[in-house]
Amino acid sequence: MARNKITIVGAGNVGATTAHIAATRQLGDIVLLDIVEGLAQGKALDIAQAGPVQLYDAIITGTCDWEQTAESNLIIITSGLPRKPGMSRDDLLAKNVQIVKDVSEKIAEHSPDSIVIVVCNPLDAMVYAAAKVTGFDKNKVMGMAGELDSARFSHFIATELGASVKDIKCVLMGGHGDDMVPLPRFTSINGKPVIELIDKAKLDEMIDRTRKGGIEIVNLLGYSAYYAPAAGAVKMAESILTDRKAEISCCAYCGSEYNAGGYFVGIPVVLGKEGVEKIIELDLNDSERSQFEKSLAHVKQLADQVDKLL
Numbered sequence: 001m002a003r004n005k006i007t008i009v010g011a012g013n014v015g016a017t018t019a020h021i022a023a024t025r026q027l028g029d030i031v032l033l034d035i036v037e038g039l040a041q042g043k044a045l046d047i048a049q050a051g052p053v054q055l056y057d058a059i060i061t062g063t064c065d066w067e068q069t070a071e072s073n074l075i076i077i078t079s080g081l082p083r084k085p086g087m088s089r090d091d092l093l094a095k096n097v098q099i100v101k102d103v104s105e106k107i108a109e110h111s112p113d114s115i116v117i118v119v120c121n122p123l124d125a126m127v128y129a130a131a132k133v134t135g136f137d138k139n140k141v142m143g144m145a146g147e148l149d150s151a152r153f154s155h156f157i158a159t160e161l162g163a164s165v166k167d168i169k170c171v172l173m174g175g176h177g178d179d180m181v182p183l184p185r186f187t188s189i190n191g192k193p194v195i196e197l198i199d200k201a202k203l204d205e206m207i208d209r210t211r212k213g214g215i216e217i218v219n220l221l222g223y224s225a226y227y228a229p230a231a232g233a234v235k236m237a238e239s240i241l242t243d244r245k246a247e248i249s250c251c252a253y254c255g256s257e258y259n260a261g262g263y264f265v266g267i268p269v270v271l272g273k274e275g276v277e278k279i280i281e282l283d284l285n286d287s288e289r290s291q292f293e294k295s296l297a298h299v300k301q302l303a304d305q306v307d308k309l310l
Contacts, residue, residue: 003058004028004241007072007111009103010079011040011062013226014119014233018076019060020047021234027241029059031069034079040064072111074241076144076233077103077130080120082224092121093302097309100126104133112136115240115275118143118251119233121224123176125302127251127264132310138253139275145176146249146266147232148225152213153182156206160198163189171282172210172249174266174295175302181266181291182207186282239271252276258284258292265299 006022008015011034019032032047034040044062051057061068069075080096100120107116107130116134118127118141127143134141150170158165167190174181184203187194195203209216217225239246252269254260257279260267270278284292 004074005031005072006237006241007031007033007069007075007114009033009075009077009107010120011036011043012078012082013223014229015076015078016043016047017226017230018078018119018233019044020050021230022237023047023051023056023058023060024054025234025238026056026058027234027238028073029061031061031063031072033063033066033069035064037064066106066110069106070110072114074115074117074237075107075111076117076119076237077107077126078119078233079103080126082121085219085222093125093305094309096120096122096126097129097306100129101133101310104130108134108136114140116141117233117236119229121176122302124251124264124266124299125306128303129306129310131253131264132306137275139277141253141264142236142269142271142276143176143251143264144229144233144236145180145251146172146268147235148229149176149180149182149210149213149266150249151228151232153187153206153210156209157187157189157194157198160202160206161189168194170249171268172266173268173282173292175299176251176266177295177298178211179291179295179298180211181288181295182210183282183288185285185288236271240273240275243273245270245272245277247280250276252279254279257281258296260296263296263299263303265296 032040041062044060048060123145131141154168154170171186268280
């Protein structure tokens with residue numbers, strides 16, 4: 001039986017870390033691609049040489065040549081300019097649209113049957129751009145954001161309660177930005193709602209920190225996070241490639257559900273071998289729905305800007 005072929009576009013911090021985690025999870029053979037000569041090749045060789053220590057047999061290829069990505073089962077786009085201190089995710093829009101456009105054209109040419117996970121910012125807009133340029137079925141293009149934001153929220157909850165992150169189930173919706181919508185009413189620890197364990201003032205503080213989680217790390221490091229985003233991307237890839245049917249918050253195409261009207265936005269979904277196989281519709285209260293609609297409105301504005309740039 002042939003092994004899965006995974007292409008990771010961009011060999012920077014996020015891309016290389018994604019390749020390493022995917023290798024340790026033994027999800028398939030990996031092609032790491034970058035336009036900078038030697039970068040993907042060097043990192044791929046380093047990751048491959050960790051195989052005898054960490055006991056994985058994946059073939060790791062570093063390249064600048066799109067021909068070597070042909071017939072990939074799954075492609076993860078991490079290429080694009082990262083945020084720096086003082087920048088919002090939206091500040092990256094114009095430059096990253098052109099990068100994602102070029103990458104998406106090559107994906108459609110070389111791997112027309114692949115599933116695509118986008119990681120670069122502004123996330124929801126880049127997923128929209130990738131879907132539009134590739135022309136792929138909308139369930140085959142998605143973005144890693146909700147899993148990262150959920151992980152941040154879960155970390156803060158676990159730290160506050162001294163609980164294991166393994167026991168926390170977190171749900172988050174909306175765009176990947178300061179107006180994202182963590183949902184404490186649907187977040188639980190061993191099945192018990194977190195709203196029964198942490199008072200509202202403290203939860204509101206955690207939600208605010210979750211929304212600003214990316215810039216907190218940018219301000220500390222001078223560049224964007226990469227361990228957690230890479231882990232989130234691999235979790236999505238694993239559910240798809242192993243047909244696990246995991247429930248994951250991610251940026252996916254939302255038509256009539258939540259009255260979204262046909263946009264890519266953060267929602268809880270089921271991921272399997274066909275990509276986004278099901279959208280989970282939660283019974284939002286008035287406050288949650290209002291927050292989601294506000295976040296969706298921002299996503300729509302970004303999509304309109306993408307249309308003008310493509």
